[in-house]
């Protein structure tokens with residue numbers, strides 16, 4: 001019987017022990033099992049590596065899966081700033097990132113990400129890599145901040161741009177769907193960005209800031 005493309009890819013590139021441990025910790029603690037898809041996690045590492053990212057920002061941390069993937073691609077002196085609403089999730093992620101040897105590289109800011117982004121702007125912080133993966137209603141807000149805080153040549157990645165098909169269904173008009181459609185449209189048309197969208201899994205949108 002044929003493997004699905006997803007099965008084939010996951011067989012070729014198996015998740016290592018640490019990433020499997022993150023998923024198991026999420027499961028056993030009853031947290032939502034919504035870490036980035038394994039292939040997109042590898043893509044985060046790939047993009048951080050090839051863009052030579054040195055100051056990454058992640059919005060939405062959960063158990064640390066995407067944080068590990070990004071940290072693995074950072075330059076030698078690179079740092080990751082991770083924004084998360086829930087202190088207990090950030091604490092779990094911190095443990096996993098420490099286990100991966102990235103403890104010194106990561107700063108966590110707990111609370112609503114929009115507040116942390118405002119704070120980062122006030123502090124004059126800038127970044128060259130963004131991963132947007134938190135509450136969907138605020139995606140347009142997160143994109144505005146990402147563009148404001150971006151260094152020229154920065155990469156912006158947004159996950160779940162299909163919302164399990166809801167974005168594609170014109171009958172769906174809830175606040176998260178409307179916000180993600182706005183986010184996707186801005187990503188696609190903003191003249192400051194060069195953008196593409198990957199249709200696998202739950203959709204991933206990638207932009208390069210001019």
Ligand SMILES: C[S@@+](CC[C@H](N)C(=O)[O-])C[C@H]1O[C@@H](n2cnc3c(N)ncnc32)[C@H](O)[C@@H]1O
Nearest residue numbers: 035036060062065066084085112113133134135
């Ligand atoms: C999809 S999960 C993140 C998964 C993570 N990026 C990964 O792939 O490993 C979304 C996360 O966003 C967090 N979150 C939800 N609303 C938020 C907000 N307003 N500000 C910051 N984080 C938020 C949730 O607590 C959850 O941990």
